[in-house]
Amino acid sequence: MTPEAPVLSVDNLSLSFRSRTGPVAVLRNVSIDIQPGEIVGFVGESGSGKSVTALQIARLLPEDQVLVDSGSIKVAGHDVLSANAREMNDLRGSQIGFIFQEPMTALSPTMAVGTQLALAIRRHARCSRKEAQRRALETLNEVRIESADHVARQYPFQLSGGMCQRVVIALAMCASPALLIADEPTTALDVTIQADILNLIRALAADHGTSVLFVSHDLAVVSELCQRVFVLYGGEMVEQGSSHDILNGPRHPYTKALLAALPHISGTKELQPIPGEPPDPRQAPAGCVFLPRCPEAFARCEAKPPSFAIQSAHTAACWLNEQIAEGPTDA
Amino acid sequence: MRMPGVSTRVAKATLTLRSLLTNPVTATALSVVILLLLVGVLAPVVAPYGATSVDLANRLAPMSGSHLLGTDEVGRDILSRLLYGVRISVGVSIATVACAAVIGMLLGTVAGYFGRWADTLIMRAIDVVLSFPSLILAIALAAALGPNLLNAALAIAIVKIPIYARLAYAETLSTRQQLYVRAAKTFGVGNAFIVRRHILPNIRSSIIVQTTLDLGDVILLISTLGFLGLGAQPPTPEWGAMISTGWHYLIDQWWYPTFTGAAIFLTVMSFNLLGDGVRDLLDPTGRD
Amino acid sequence: MPDQVAVLEVRSLRKTFVTSRQRKKLTTHAVDDITLRVDAGDAIGVVGESGSGKTTLARMIMGLERPDSGEILFNGVPLTGRRASFPYGDIQVVFQDPQSSLDPQMTVYELLKEPLRGISKAKRAKYEALPALEELASRVGLRPEHLTRRSHQFSGGQRQRIAIARALVTRPSLMILDEPTSALDVSIQAQILNLLGSLQREYSLTYLFISHNLAVVRHLCNRVAVISHGRIVESGDTDTVFAEPQDAYTQKLLAAAPSLR
Numbered sequence: 001m002t003p004e005a006p007v008l009s010v011d012n013l014s015l016s017f018r019s020r021t022g023p024v025a026v027l028r029n030v031s032i033d034i035q036p037g038e039i040v041g042f043v044g045e046s047g048s049g050k051s052v053t054a055l056q057i058a059r060l061l062p063e064d065q066v067l068v069d070s071g072s073i074k075v076a077g078h079d080v081l082s083a084n085a086r087e088m089n090d091l092r093g094s095q096i097g098f099i100f101q102e103p104m105t106a107l108s109p110t111m112a113v114g115t116q117l118a119l120a121i122r123r124h125a126r127c128s129r130k131e132a133q134r135r136a137l138e139t140l141n142e143v144r145i146e147s148a149d150h151v152a153r154q155y156p157f158q159l160s161g162g163m164c165q166r167v168v169i170a171l172a173m174c175a176s177p178a179l180l181i182a183d184e185p186t187t188a189l190d191v192t193i194q195a196d197i198l199n200l201i202r203a204l205a206a207d208h209g210t211s212v213l214f215v216s217h218d219l220a221v222v223s224e225l226c227q228r229v230f231v232l233y234g235g236e237m238v239e240q241g242s243s244h245d246i247l248n249g250p251r252h253p254y255t256k257a258l259l260a261a262l263p264h265i266s267g268t269k270e271l272q273p274i275p276g277e278p279p280d281p282r283q284a285p286a287g288c289v290f291l292p293r294c295p296e297a298f299a300r301c302e303a304k305p306p307s308f309a310i311q312s313a314h315t316a317a318c319w320l321n322e323q324i325a326e327g328p329t330d331a
Numbered sequence: 332m333r334m335p336g337v338s339t340r341v342a343k344a345t346l347t348l349r350s351l352l353t354n355p356v357t358a359t360a361l362s363v364v365i366l367l368l369l370v371g372v373l374a375p376v377v378a379p380y381g382a383t384s385v386d387l388a389n390r391l392a393p394m395s396g397s398h399l400l401g402t403d404e405v406g407r408d409i410l411s412r413l414l415y416g417v418r419i420s421v422g423v424s425i426a427t428v429a430c431a432a433v434i435g436m437l438l439g440t441v442a443g444y445f446g447r448w449a450d451t452l453i454m455r456a457i458d459v460v461l462s463f464p465s466l467i468l469a470i471a472l473a474a475a476l477g478p479n480l481l482n483a484a485l486a487i488a489i490v491k492i493p494i495y496a497r498l499a500y501a502e503t504l505s506t507r508q509q510l511y512v513r514a515a516k517t518f519g520v521g522n523a524f525i526v527r528r529h530i531l532p533n534i535r536s537s538i539i540v541q542t543t544l545d546l547g548d549v550i551l552l553i554s555t556l557g558f559l560g561l562g563a564q565p566p567t568p569e570w571g572a573m574i575s576t577g578w579h580y581l582i583d584q585w586w587y588p589t590f591t592g593a594a595i596f597l598t599v600m601s602f603n604l605l606g607d608g609v610r611d612l613l614d615p616t617g618r619d
Numbered sequence: 620m621p622d623q624v625a626v627l628e629v630r631s632l633r634k635t636f637v638t639s640r641q642r643k644k645l646t647t648h649a650v651d652d653i654t655l656r657v658d659a660g661d662a663i664g665v666v667g668e669s670g671s672g673k674t675t676l677a678r679m680i681m682g683l684e685r686p687d688s689g690e691i692l693f694n695g696v697p698l699t700g701r702r703a704s705f706p707y708g709d710i711q712v713v714f715q716d717p718q719s720s721l722d723p724q725m726t727v728y729e730l731l732k733e734p735l736r737g738i739s740k741a742k743r744a745k746y747e748a749l750p751a752l753e754e755l756a757s758r759v760g761l762r763p764e765h766l767t768r769r770s771h772q773f774s775g776g777q778r779q780r781i782a783i784a785r786a787l788v789t790r791p792s793l794m795i796l797d798e799p800t801s802a803l804d805v806s807i808q809a810q811i812l813n814l815l816g817s818l819q820r821e822y823s824l825t826y827l828f829i830s831h832n833l834a835v836v837r838h839l840c841n842r843v844a845v846i847s848h849g850r851i852v853e854s855g856d857t858d859t860v861f862a863e864p865q866d867a868y869t870q871k872l873l874a875a876a877p878s879l880r
Contacts (some may be wrong), residue, residue, distance in 0.1 A: 045804040161669075190669055190831065191668065191833070191872060191875045191876055192871055194875065195874075198877075205648035207873050217805060220834075220877040220878050220879050222875050236692075247879055258805060258806065259879070261805060261806050261809035262834070263808075263809070263832075263837065264834055264878065264879065265837055265873070265876050265878050266837075266861075266878065271812055271813055271838060273806065273812075274806035274809070274810075275810070277774055277777075278804060322667075393689065444804075510714050510716055513719055514712065514714060514720055514721075515680060516683060517681050517710075518707060518708075518734040518736065518737045519705065519707030519736070520733060520736045520737055521709070528722075528725075528729075529722055531725075532724050533722070533724060
């Protein structure tokens, strides 16, 4: 892998789900690039398509229900969408690590966690059972579990949520994948545990040189952990940029509205709610996806805006940026 | 992961005539069932002869123009007896299943909601009944009560009640945990209201699914008891009883037991397939 | 003001659970000597992590659980003890999960009428008239035609509005809100929080707000009590506690909470 090649390259991806009333588009023309060593965040509410994208990168969506309308996904140079089941199985673990939201159910309830870890290790590296067990203990240490020996013999139901999530992280990282996808990994955890897990992910990513795709509805968490942020709404990418740019200089009305609607721990500012509800994917709008709820909408918005480049690596899909940008780029 | 457009709690699918008709197998089964019900109701109109009109001159006559399916050992028209027999088989089974379902549902709900001694008393009694093989128990009960149709139905109902009781019990236990039940308690509404308005309506659909699955089985049970002489007594045109006398004539007058058996087969099959179709639509674990 | 009777007073409340796991008896002091006071018009945030005891405390105040020892006084009247009867209608609850806190096969109209069954006939007649219910529904942001729809047809945010209307229908003086926005999208959460704020003023409500989300508590509550392992480790005026937390656990919580940089 040359130093310039991105770890993840999603190009113009569009996905639909089969339903009783026909295919429903859940993702439209989303493009993402993640460079080696980057920590990138996906932010959105329900229906935004953030989880769907993350799962599709690892091809974890039920194959008989998902339709790829367009686009490609490449992880570390491997084409994900055209990989067959065996190739995909090889990719998962060795190139793509996945952390789920519910740690308790992500682990097999009938095996001790050390055994699960050793199994995963042997899947991706040729080594003896003893060696795999040794490495499993090492990995448990790496995720800051003290008395790894004792924990390795426990079953998931005997461990706390935070502990289980550490094990899941260990499982995801044991083969040093190029990309770690974390789908709302701390949503089900207490706030103090969350802080620990976020620090852990940050440290591990740095140690292994792994890039991270962090999916969350929590803009605050994403802003603390991620260098770059992609904001999704209604199945489309509405803004992307460095987390500093997104927080301090948002250029899409949805991002601005989201920031204004978040209660802040440090002071009582007036909460500006966003009127209405997130869009129903069954009614795909022709124009801008945020139009029904946008306080700054104008006539132009009836047509779907392209992604305008505000600066390098900061784009927003909003007509308000048309004059400011050099010209539309579908970045 | 939230699948788009699907609420995180699966909305109860609506069971409409249209939804039943989409599946060709279910649609066929439904048509046959409707036909059977019509025949049962209209038997006096549709049947060419009475069910008990004896005609000794025409005993064991083969299929002909005047007797489409032949006659039995005392000259009664088999077709007419089959048609009248629908009333017994289908009618009695519907009544039996309905009774078993209602009684079982009430028992199971009381046991599941109030718990403790009600639970122990009711569910252990249910366990006792369930520990007997159902057919043997039905036979024993029917024999003990005396051989007639009503007692046979009663025996079958008793045998079937535990299924509904257990189903209602399990569903009540899980519904009781729902937040809206806890909310109702904070309003100060009484237990009777909670059971009536919250528990029963929410367990209804799984009970209904079970009844549609059971109808076919109960028809078979009635026929079995009839065959053994424990159900309807002659001259009642009950299919099982007809086979009981009919199978002696299997070699020479094959039409007699064969068509009767076919009637049972067709009826049970249709109800079973219909039940499967209903279950597929109302299955709480179904995904969009 | 300390001279007036507090809306809610909790004194030395204790609740212990004994479970057996792998043949060993496990005693959990879910609520371990809690004393708390809520005055009229307050919105007190009860903050704690899972296992802190905040849920058990709330359930005792809701009347769903009986304390092992201690007292709960509502407007000076004890809720616990032999002669106590629960003041149905005066204390109402909004639960966390809008999906399961409303019976999916009931219409909004039926849902709103249900709490009225537990209150006095006179009050009931006043509040259950259709115009009164319609007005309540529109006050929380619903439309009159919504009354005939079944609750499963609504979105999460709308269902939470229904739940709030249902809690208001008996005109309670104390409303217990158990993580009412945790299951909602951020954009909807702001709507509901603002709604709760304005409703408190309009209906002269006192809130007991249970949450693990410190930012939300900061926004809505003027007082806060931090719970850990069944005990209140710190309590007081929200601004003061957040600005200068005295207890180590409170400090840890505040430090761990993610904030927009």
